[in-house]
Amino acid sequence: MTKAIVFDIGGVLIGLDLGRCIRAFREILGYERITELLDPYHQKGIYGDMEEGILSADEFRSRVLAESRPGCTGADVDRCMGALLAGMDPDTVQTVKELGSRYPLYLLSNNNPIAMRLIYDLFRENGIEPETTFKDQFISCEMRLLKPSRAIYEEAVRRIGLPAGEILFIDDSENNVEAAREAGLQARLFVRGTALSLLLADC
Secondary structure, eight states: OOOEEEEOOBTTTBOBOHHHHHHHIIIIIOOTTHHHHOOSSSOOHHHHHHHTTSSOHHHHHHHHHTTSOTTOOHHHHHHHHHTTBOOOOHHHHHHHHHHHTTSOEEEEEOOOHHHHHHHHHHHHHTTOOHHHHEEEEEEHHHHTOOTTOHHHHHHHHHHHTSOGGGEEEEESOHHHHHHHHHTTOEEEEOOTTSOHHHHTTTO
8 A cells, every 4th residue: 555655756747858957058158068967867077966965066067067067057057957856747736636525646856956946936836735745855966865776765765764665766767666565565657648647547
């Protein structure tokens, strides 16, 4: 029996647009190395280091600006980061609201401080108040743990306070879903472009 639902963010609750993000880094900053860092599921290099909590947001901005056009600012870096986020599907918004009335909801995401601020803004724009909709969040940069590490799932289970088998995890990465199952959670793969409501119709 499912007693709590845990959502990945990027690619599940919020759409991702890698092409737009790459163009923004190139056109706004003149930063060409973004293609070496950006990945749909697991960021690399300094981007990955920020998501693991090894680099702070300010350190990440400084590293990017060191290889960008003169005159660019940290705000420009944040703007480029925001270009990755493609908004929320109305079906997803409605599904989260409906499930939130029946289950405790949580977030578990490989993510970073810059994106999380923008993500919270997107939630609010869509009528989802993150502090009340989600009972807790398990964010890689804060925990210094990355999916698909077993440790991040085990810590999430510990903090939720339910048996792992009563927790349902939703992610768009097969590796992350399989790792969650190995840690004892229920887990379902969300396929981008499909309706979240259909995946969770039996909840």
